[in-house]
Amino acid sequence: MTNKTKFDPITLEILWRRLVSIVDEADASVARTAFSSLLRDAHDYTCMFTDSRGQELVQGTFCTPGQAGAMALGVKKVITSIPLENYNQGDVFIVNDPWLLAGHLNDVCVLSPIFFKDKPVAFTACVFHHSDIGGRVSSDNREVFEEGLYIPVTKLYDAGNLNEDLLKMIRWNVRTPEEVTGDIRSQVAANHVCAQKIIEMMEDEKLDTLDDLADEIISRTEISMRSAIEKIPDGIYDHEGIIEGAGKRPDINIKLTVKVSGSDIHVDFNGTSDQVDWGVNVVYNFTYAYVFMAIKSAFDPDIPINEGAIRPIKMTAPEGSIINCRFPAAVAARMQVGHFMTEMVFNALSKATPDNIIAGSGGTPAQTNILYGKRSNGKPWHTMIIRGGGMGASSRFDGHHCAIFPANGANTPVEILESDTPLIIEERGLVMDSGGPGKQRGGIGRQMIIRSPDDGENSPKRTTIALQAGRFIYPPQGIFGGKNGSKAQFLKNSENGDPSGLTFCDPGDRISFVSAGGGGYGNPFERDPKLVEKDVQYEYVSIERAKQDYGVIIEPDSLTLDLDATLRLREMSRE
Numbered sequence: 296m297t298n299k300t301k302f303d304p305i306t307l308e309i310l311w312r313r314l315v316s317i318v319d320e321a322d323a324s325v326a327r328t329a330f331s332s333l334l335r336d337a338h339d340y341t342c343m344f345t346d347s348r349g350q351e352l353v354q355g356t357f358c359t360p361g362q363a364g365a366m367a368l369g370v371k372k373v374i375t376s377i378p379l380e381n382y383n384q385g386d387v388f389i390v391n392d393p394w395l396l397a398g399h400l401n402d403v404c405v406l407s408p409i410f411f412k413d414k415p416v417a418f419t420a421c422v423f424h425h426s427d428i429g430g431r432v433s434s435d436n437r438e439v440f441e442e443g444l445y446i447p448v449t450k451l452y453d454a455g456n457l458n459e460d461l462l463k464m465i466r467w468n469v470r471t472p473e474e475v476t477g478d479i480r481s482q483v484a485a486n487h488v489c490a491q492k493i494i495e496m497m498e499d500e501k502l503d504t505l506d507d508l509a510d511e512i513i514s515r516t517e518i519s520m521r522s523a524i525e526k527i528p529d530g531i532y533d534h535e536g537i538i539e540g541a542g543k544r545p546d547i548n549i550k551l552t553v554k555v556s557g558s559d560i561h562v563d564f565n566g567t568s569d570q571v572d573w574g575v576n577v578v579y580n581f582t583y584a585y586v587f588m589a590i591k592s593a594f595d596p597d598i599p600i601n602e603g604a605i606r607p608i609k610m611t612a613p614e615g616s617i618i619n620c621r622f623p624a625a626v627a628a629r630m631q632v633g634h635f636m637t638e639m640v641f642n643a644l645s646k647a648t649p650d651n652i653i654a655g656s657g658g659t660p661a662q663t664n665i666l667y668g669k670r671s672n673g674k675p676w677h678t679m680i681i682r683g684g685g686m687g688a689s690s691r692f693d694g695h696h697c698a699i700f701p702a703n704g705a706n707t708p709v710e711i712l713e714s715d716t717p718l719i720i721e722e723r724g725l726v727m728d729s730g731g732p733g734k735q736r737g738g739i740g741r742q743m744i745i746r747s748p749d750d751g752e753n754s755p756k757r758t759t760i761a762l763q764a765g766r767f768i769y770p771p772q773g774i775f776g777g778k779n780g781s782k783a784q785f786l787k788n789s790e791n792g793d794p795s796g797l798t799f800c801d802p803g804d805r806i807s808f809v810s811a812g813g814g815g816y817g818n819p820f821e822r823d824p825k826l827v828e829k830d831v832q833y834e835y836v837s838i839e840r841a842k843q844d845y846g847v848i849i850e851p852d853s854l855t856l857d858l859d860a861t862l863r864l865r866e867m868s869r870e
Contacts (some may be wrong), residue, residue, distance in 0.1 A: 300507040311512060313818060314353045314498055318342050321419070321489040322355040330477035331426050332715055333679045337422035338705045342485055344493065345407070346509035348601040349374035359703045362397045362422045362829050364584025366404070367605055369396035369651035371421050373406060373448055380816055385455030389484055393439065394527065394622055397477045398581035398629045400428045400443040401742040405451065405482035407650050409490040411497050417505050419489040421482050426679035427475055429468040432665050432761045434541065434574040434628035435796040442574065442627040444468040451483070465743070470667060471677045493866060509602075516603030521558030521678060523595035523655045524607055527647055529555050539768040541795030544573065547617055553643045562586050562640065564612040564619070573795075574628040574763075576620035582611050588701055589640035593651040628763040630702065634660035637701040641743070645774065650690045654731065655771030657660050657684020657740045657780050657811030658700045660764065664808060668758040668800075671750075678715050680707045685730050685738030685780055685813035694813035696725060696736030717755035719746045726781065726809060728837050731770075731776030732844035733815020734822050740781055740812040740836050749803035758800040766811040767794060778814030778844065784809035820846045820865055828856040 302310065322342045329335040341358035345351050349371035354363050372395060373388065390396065391403040404422040414503065430436075430443030439445070444465065451458055465479070466472035508648055531554045538547040543659060550566035587608055591598065598604055612619035617632055638659050641652035662684070667677040683699035697706075709720045722744040731737035745759050771780040785792045786807035792798055827847040830836040832854050834855045841847045846868055848860035 299510070300502070302508065302511050310500070311510060314463050315490060317492040317496065318322060318344060318355045320492060321421070321485040322357065324485050324488045325421070325481055328481040329423075330474045330481070331678070332707050332711050333426045333681070334423055334481070336707045336711050337681055338703075339681060340421060342421040342489065343370070343372060344489055345374065346417075346506050347379065347504070347849055348506065349418065349450045350509060350513060351605075352356060352417075352509050352512065352601050353735055354506070355599055359684050360588040361581055361584045361630065362402060362424070363600065365397040365580035366420060366586050367602070369582045370406060370418070370581065372405070374418050376448070379755065380416055381659065382408040382415045383454040384408070384413075385452060386450060387452035387486065388448055389446055389451040389461070389479070391446045392448070393626050394578050396421055398578045398633065398789060400430070400445060400625045401425050401627070402437070403428070403446070405479065405486060407452055407486040408492050410495055412503065416497070417493055418800070419486045419493070423478055423482055425734040426477055427469045427471050427677045429470070432627070432667070432759070433797050434631065434761065436574045436625040436627060436764050437572045438625055439623045442625060451479070452568060467849070470675050474677070483856075485803055512599070513601055513603040516599050516601050517606050519595065519598045520604045521607050523598065524560055524590070524596065526556065527555045527644070529557065530647060532643040533644050534639055536635070536639050536642065537769065539632070539634055539765060541573070542793060544571070544795070547571070547575070549618070549635065549639050551639055551643060552641060555647070558607055560590060560608050562608070562610045564610075564616065567613065567616045567618055570615055570617050570620040570624050573632040574625035574627070576624040577618045577629045577633040578626060578686040579619045580610060582612060582618040582636055584689060585636035585701055586610050586640055587634055589637040593641065593644065593648070595773060630660045630663065631763055631765050633653050634701055648774060651692070653689045654687030654733070654737060654774040654777055654816050655698045655780065656687040656698065656813050657729070657738065657766060657771050657783070657827030658686060658695070658698050658702070659771070661699045661702045661704070662783065662808060662810055663763040665761040665763070666716065666718070666775070668757060668785045669756040670753055671753045676716050678712065680712060682741070682743065682808060682810055684740045684766070684783065684810035685771070686861065687813040688731070688733050688735035688777060688816035690735065690738050690816060693736045695731065696739040697741050697810070698738060717748065719748055719759065720744070721805065724834070726812065727834055728780035728840045729779040729812030731773045731778045731813055731815035733820035734817030734819065735777070735815065736822070736830065736835070737771065737773070737777070737780045737813030739811040739816045740783070742807060743811045745806045745808075747800045747802050747804050754802035760798040760806060761798055761818070762794045762798065762833055771811055773814035774816055776818040778819060780805055780812030780814050783811040819844050820868060824856050824858060824861050828854075
């Protein structure tokens with residue numbers, strides 16, 4: 296038995312920050328090398344690395360919770376499925392098995408062992424959401440076979456030698472091969488950056504292994520996470536929620552209990568709806584990711600995310616249910632259900648810790664717009680944009696506007712979208728009166744109008760739009776007296792469109808995407824009238840709704856508060 300290396304607190308903090316900076320440097324390399332705007336601009340990817348046993352050690356500062364949480368479980372399975380002595384220096388693996396990793400075929404993982412002194416000491420991995428993975432891009436697919444190319448755990452590089460046949464197969468199964476293969480090379484580059492910096496750190500610190508450092512970090516993280524959980528009163532907290540079925544499909548029932556016992560949490564989804572024959576089914580890993588995200592963000596968002604943060608949180612979900620589906624269920628639009636898991640856990644825990652949760656969010660689920668077609672010269676194009684809505688309010692703050700919550704992502708600039716596609720953005724802006732009224736107001740939703748130009752012979756061919764979204768029937772709910780946010784809308788040429796399948800857009804057509812507003816928190820008549828005055832001046836709230844929802848009178852000419860009239864109106868409302 297070898298003696299473990301000990302680390303004093305100052306050295307440990309320095310090494311931890313260096314590890315984070317290493318992953319963030321790999322993360323930054325993606326922005327410089329990725330081909331697709333979904334990665335380069337919207338940041339729909341996650342970088343991480345593990346110790347030699349596959350235990351997650353560090354993930355990028357800016358990552359997506361669904362990918363990161365699922366990777367922590369899935370990457371460990373990949374690593375431990377192969378004996379450590381069977382890895383070669385220069386190996387690079389690729390996989391997009393939804394049940395093993397992040398829940399749908401578009402999330403492609405590239406994983407590499409890190410060798411130091413001729414032995415594997417760690418692993419680095421990144422998951423990219425590739426906007427194009429082939430298949431029929433629609434949420435109404437019935438099986439995963441329709442959804443694109445399925446890649447089991449396969450060597451992309453074997454001891455440094457590229458598997459040209461695999462790359463060729465990928466190219467022939469996607470619409471935009473240069474973009475897809477360029478993004479895969481970006482993944483390999485990100486892993487290379489991470490590996491090189493880890494080796495440099497080990498040389499600088501004269502470390503022969505990372506496992507001792509990993510044990511120290513993971514152990515301390517687990518202690519901190521358990522300390523945060525112990526602040527929740529012991530008990531069993533339950534919730535039943537409904538997620539709308541797209542089109543004429545039946546609603547989906549989610550039933551869960553959250554059992555808190557000391558420093559342990561167990562979330563059980565027994566009684567939840569069975570899996571369905573369209574693409575919103577969720578694999579276990581993705582469900583767990585958003586359950587974990589709810590607990591972690593609510594009770595101590597500053598704790599590092601690694602194996603130690605995961606250990607106190609257990610989850611059970613019936614196999615064959617919509618949140619633990621069986622192969623070959625369709626899963627391409629898994630976020631339409633999976634994103635709601637954070638909100639469901641918040642609702643359950645609201646009974647125990649009302650100040651640690653938020654109301655329903657208009658970015659739950661994120662609105663994913665997949666658009667593809669051919670330019671006038673016949674050249675194919677393909678893009679994906681992710682849009683948020685108003686975030687739910689909390690006990691202390693108004694909800695953020697246009698937030699992709701509980702997922703994560705950045706905005707795709709208009710200029711980038713118009714340069715990547717033949718489409719024109721006619722309008723993009725906030726939607727007045729969309730935030731749910733409350734003592735703290737829900738975040739504001741937004742609208743974007745896209746037009747396919749009609750330029751005669753120079754017009755693009757028909758554009759296909761696949762929408763993965765929600766909140767068209769049931770708006771984000773307010774909480775503790777707060778009111779609901781506005782519902783989402785999907786319009787084609789000013790008429791209601793069908794968000795459940797494919798929409799075809801010919802030259803001259805206009806498509807409007809409207810995201811929902813966030814729910815409010817607390818009684819709106821308790822909101823500071825001066826805040827309502829600012830809301831009206833910023834055009835978040837109309838004068839009419841200020842009076843109706845908040846009992847606040849605003850002078851129409853000066854847009855200033857009439858405090859005396861407001862106090863009289865509010866007093867009358869109490870009688």
